[in-house]
Amino acid sequence: MPNAFTTLVGIEIPIVQAAMGGATSPQFAAAVSNAGGLGMLALGWSPPEAVRAEIRATKALTERPFGVNLVLTYPQEERLAICLEEGVPVISFFWGQAGPLMAEAHRGGAKVLHTAGSAEQARISAEDGADAIVAQGWEAGGHVYGRVATMALVPAVVDQVAPVPVLAAGGIADGRGLAAAMALGAAGAWIGTRFLASIEAPIHARYRDRILSAKETDTEYGTVFDVGWPDAPHRSLRNKTIEAWEAAGRPPAGGRPNEGVVVAKSPYGDVVSYQSHTPGSGDEGDIDALALWSGQGVSLVRHVQPAAEIVREMSDEARAILARLGNDPSF
Structure with missing residues (x-):
């Protein structure tokens, strides 16, 4: 049974591969998307020609939805325009308020995710038109936008922006974390560190x-x-x-x-x-x-696996936990 987020972006499993700068690739994103999750490309620093090439390479590897992340520390108008020209179905924004870029993404037919580190930031993003909020807790790796732990942040954001779906991010590395996030009211999870141990992640x-x-x-x-x-x-x-x-x-x-x-x-x-x-x-x-x-x-990441296997393992474990607790898993 689909939930609000999976229906919004057209996927089967409420797992998003975090758009980790320097650690994404078309092969990586496509592997997650082909497994039923949402693969992401981090292209906020890439030159325009590389943005287009990465998107086209991803489209050649999957017919499923995928997304592109743009970091708002830097001007993103040209990159966003390329994404929309290429028909990228999901755009995520990070590190600041998207303002007119969010409206432009919607005009281009994309769904918009926006990362927030507090309920107030999430409220502003929702009022600006974000289709879903990524609630990034302090436990997260890489650049961290707030200082509130995931356990406290997620329900606060869920309450603040309902009925806009919320993804939990930070410290989630297995099906237990996914189940916990959904028990807190999240519609899915944005997963980074766990996917760094995937075969496809292009890291050293x-x-x-x-x-x-x-x-x-x-x-x-x-x-x-x-x-x-x-x-x-x-x-x-x-x-x-x-x-x-x-x-x-x-x-x-x-x-x-x-x-x-x-x-x-x-x-x-x-x-x-x-x-x-x-x-x-x-x-x-x-x-x-x-x-x-x-x-x-x-500490929950102990072996290297294909990205698709990570998606299946996490979703299967979360389903089993939620069923055991008497909840009907909504995915």
């Missing part, structure tokens, strides 16, 4: 190994990886860069150890210490010194 092998061995206490919330995206709090695995900065007394930018030092090379150029950069499969160098984005649910 060393980064994936760190994910697989990490504990829930191994993440750090702060702003240390700020080169290229300043004043943007985030959560990542603790590593040598963070430890050296702490040992130096946590100095501000401009006085940090090894600042400006090239620690790795990506297909797009040099990567320096403290850079907001996701270690990709083509990177070379000191991967352990880079930003190893991860949520607190990382």
Whole structure:
């Protein structure tokens, strides 16, 4: 039985693969969509020609709905126009209010998701016309928009924006988390860290190994990886860069150890210490010194699987839990 979110975007399973910058690809997004979830492309930094190419490559791999995420720290008018020209059915916005971009997306026929870190942010987004809200809790990996934990945030957002469907994000890495989110009133979940251990995720092998061995206490919330995206709090695995900065007394930018030092090379150029950069499969160098984005649910991630298998496992486990608790799973 479909629910409000799955009906809205035309999918079968209420699982969205988080649009993790530098960690998405057409193959990855298509694998999730073909499994019945919603695959996403993170294209908020990509040059226009790459935006179009990534979308077309995804369409060649799936006939199912998928989405594109755009980060509002940067101008997105041109990228959004390309998405709409290419018929992308779902657009998600992150880090700020979308304003006229949301109306433009609707005029182009897309459904709009908007990430919020508080009930007030969610209210504004819903009033602006968001079709669904992603309630991102503080446990989330990567860049984190608020400071409220998922357990407290989700029901507050659900109450604030009803009947607009809400997706829970942050700390959800298995079917237990999905079931819990839906018990809180969410219509589905936005999953990041768990999908980093998928075969299709285009991240560096060393980064994936760190994910697989990490504990829930191994993440750090702060702003240390700020080169290229300043004043943007985030959560990542603790590593040598963070430890050296702490040992130096946590100095501000401009006085940090090894600042400006090239620690790795990506297909797009040099990567320096403290850079907001996701270690990709083509990177070379000191991967352990880079930003190893991860949520607190990382301790639940212990093996590598195809993305489709992750979708099926999570949904099957959540269905079984909800049925055992006497709830009729709405998916």
